[in-house]
Amino acid sequence: QQQVKQSPQSLIVQKGGISIINCAYENTAFDYFPWYQQFPGKGPALLIAIRPDVSEKKEGRFTISFNKSAKQFSLHIMDSQPGDSATYFCAASSEASNDMRFGAGTRLTVKP
Amino acid sequence: DAMVIQNPRYQVTQFGKPVTLSCSQTLNHNVMYWYQQKSSQAPKLLFHYYDKDFNNEADTPDNFQSRRPNTSFCFLDIRSPGLGDAAMYLCATSRDFQTGNYEQYFGPGTRLTVT
Numbered sequence: 303q304q305q306v307k308q309s310p311q312s313l314i315v316q317k318g319g320i321s322i323i324n325c326a327y328e329n330t331a332f333d334y335f336p337w338y339q340q341f342p343g344k345g346p347a348l349l350i351a352i353r354p355d356v357s358e359k360k361e362g363r364f365t366i367s368f369n370k371s372a373k374q375f376s377l378h379i380m381d382s383q384p385g386d387s388a389t390y391f392c393a394a395s396s397e398a399s400n401d402m403r404f405g406a407g408t409r410l411t412v413k414p
Numbered sequence: 415d416a417m418v419i420q421n422p423r424y425q426v427t428q429f430g431k432p433v434t435l436s437c438s439q440t441l442n443h444n445v446m447y448w449y450q451q452k453s454s455q456a457p458k459l460l461f462h463y464y465d466k467d468f469n470n471e472a473d474t475p476d477n478f479q480s481r482r483p484n485t486s487f488c489f490l491d492i493r494s495p496g497l498g499d500a501a502m503y504l505c506a507t508s509r510d511f512q513t514g515n516y517e518q519y520f521g522p523g524t525r526l527t528v529t
Contacts, residue, residue, distance in 0.1 A: 336517070345523045404457055406455070
């Protein structure tokens with residue numbers, strides 16, 4: 303049962319462009335939405351996270367936009383750099399379920 | 415630096431030969447998780463420990479077991495590895511989700527090959 307749907311599967315962006323990855327969730331009990339960045343051969347690393355009491359959170363070049371009514375959230379990477387090339391996973395969690403449900407992942411390639 | 419450590423980073427085992435993967439943490443977190451990640455897929459939760467309480471995912475095969483002898487260490491035992499168990503195994507920790515501390519910190523993973 304896929305509780306978090308992520309798109310696109312892969313994304314190619316030119317250096318300096320904006321990368322946008324979208325996620326949608328089903329379970330309204332989710333109350334924590336992180337994004338993880340994973341490089342090949344490494345474990346996922348927490349990039350940025352949001353809770354549903356805010357609609358946007360920005361940390362440097364990374365912004366999460368959150369739409370509670372639509373049950374959607376997205377990651378925007380401004381001024382994308384080749385070093386941002388990695389796989390990005392959205393996820394959702396709640397106190398009730400206590401486990402993290404991951405999206406399928408987006409493989410981002412930033413071309414120089 | 416506080417961190418999550420996994421050993422070994424690469425493990426090769428034979429079909430049906432038991433194998434143990436190890437995870438340790440210096441974060442003093444209450445919760446430890448084991449995930450299986452196959453190529454180009456999302457991490458899949460196998461089970462987690464909340465302190466000493468073990469919580470198994472419903473679809474985790476019986477072939478997979480876990481032990482947590484103390485706060486710092488957690489082990490993943492695969493009793494009879496099959497070819498389909500070849501994957502990256504990720505250990506993660508979180509402070510205490512019951513108090514809203516959901517952030518999970520992942521180790522580098524152990525890549526398991528089954529021959």
